[in-house]
Amino acid sequence: MSDTHITVLATGGTIAGMAGSALRHDYRPGQIGIDEFLEQVAKLELGLAFTGKQIANIGSEDISPPVWTRLHAECESAMADPDCAGIIITHGTDTVEETAFLLDLTLASTKPVVLVGAMRPADAVGYDGLRNFANAARAASDPGAAGRGVLVVMGDRVFAARDVRKARTRGTDAFRGFPRGSIALVTPAALDWFGAPWRLGEGATFTYREDLPEVVILPVFAGITPDYVDRLCGEATRGIVVAGVGEGNMPQAVRQRLATLASAGIAVVRASRTDEGLVDREPEDSANGFVTARALNPQKARILLQLLVADGVSQPSAMQEAFDRR
Template sequence: MHIKKCFTAIFISSAFLSAGLVNSHAAEAPVQQQKVAKPNVVILATGGTIAGSAASNTQMTGYKAGALGIDVLLQAVPEIHKVANVKGEQISNIGSESMNNKIWLKLAKRINELLAKPDVDGIVITHGTDTLEETAYFLNLVIKSDKPVVIIGAMRPATAISADGPVNILNAVNLAASKDAKGRGVLIAMNDNINGARDVQKTNTLRVDTFQSPELGYLGYFENGRPVFYKATTRKHTIDTEFDVSNLNDLPRVDIIYSHVNDDGRMAEAAVANGAKGIVHAGTGNGSIHEAAEPALYDAAKKGIVVVRSARVPNGPTIESTAAWDKAGFVHAGTLNPQKARILLQLGLTKTNDPQKISEMFKQY
């Protein structure tokens, strides 16, 4: 108990001693938000570094993720209540490296339930950064509302002297409360940048500016705490998708196979043997496949397993080729990285296992 009290004190005081900065953001919030009824925002917590605990305020690694509950997070950033009427719920309390289908579906169903209510204007999700981009893209495909949904994390634990969680929380509430965020799909609000769920990537293991959309760019920025948009995605999302998770209890198994020198197809054989309904092949270059691995993937496709060609290269599209891969019915991932291609394939497989129809999904989403 003593440790928890000390920790809470550190989180609310030391890590937020820079409250002068936070207060300056809050003070410059649009005046009209103070004159009219404040929006209602719900924060759903899943754990992660943003709720992490370390032994000292200078420890940036080796901490316990998800040590703090949502109540402590809300107490630590009182400025959010100047922006919106905020309440919180705990969905899970894990490091996001342990995220799973069960939590995804629980989270998505709860968000859809909340956003169907007229008195809920937006959602913020606190999340670990390891799989944040995956959860964001999953929600981007299954949320059935055009109300703002914002997902955030932190690269430094809550106890750190330079914790990045507080301003991310404040910015996220500002964004979820903003009418300008409506209809833009699931958004990521970190390091004063606004990214879209489809294109965002975690690009660095340690830096606070890790979340970027390297080729296609940010959607906007926070300017003195106010969200300002400069771009919008052209791909379908949220209310325009065909995916419905309301009656799902699990998702089809899809495995990612990372190609390399001396690849021999055994991982593809293992995926098939273990019940995979789909395979994402993270190939070299433009999704190239080692000649020794081709037979196993051809065999998988003949068995009705959908194979998606993606690339281990961090940027650029995986496009059609003149090789036998196209004749085998392999789907091309476009600009989706392997982990996001896996999500779209999982959801696609809840509708069909026809490679041509799934290929059309990859062109739309």
């Protein structure tokens, strides 16, 4: 066994799911515990020592701030352990991009942190979980992975947390990156980075907080009216991310209602509901007090806005600077 130790934090998902039949489409995520899973990994003879810890065993649609809090604490503990060379987090694919982005913003980039999942449950024909895990182990044990922020490994590709998104509901090639594509190709035997690390020696961008403020996502659709905004927002709402059509667009009446809320101190960020949406500023954004999400999709924009509001950032110009740096 190698002296290289990898900490594995398990949260469930399809990679730990079972269908009860190799041919069934439906299945239950989070059925295999980390100890049983690592017994299967041991048969791969990856030449690494794994220490597993069960954080949760759920479908990632049920991921919540309490799970994030424990996961973040365990990541920090593993990073402080001199015997730990890297961290792998097994995770459901539905919200893996949100967990990865939150950790990317709130962890120092000193050791590799790699999230991995599967598109098929463990007893399905063509189960991809073990190969994805072996690929994640290759990345997490590679010193060159440090300084690249939190990573997601799926389908023989490595993605940065900032870029990764689930693009398909079926098939093992379900993830892609925007605005960058994948940042490396990986197999259990090889790893090829496409560029140099960009976060060497960087600490966490934000302090992790358990009490993130309420930020809602407003989906824009044909026929939406301003009263929909009022029904979505409550007294506790501190921010709104608009999942706009096209380049973050919305009907003029909705825009005017959001401008009124922005003038009252509620942060408003324009993002796009399109899969590859780059949202630039428009001349009226300054007058309306709006921020643009740039290349972040609505769910990632929501996390960044929560952290900004929690840090006391209230001016749209300062928020825009933070989004421009992502």
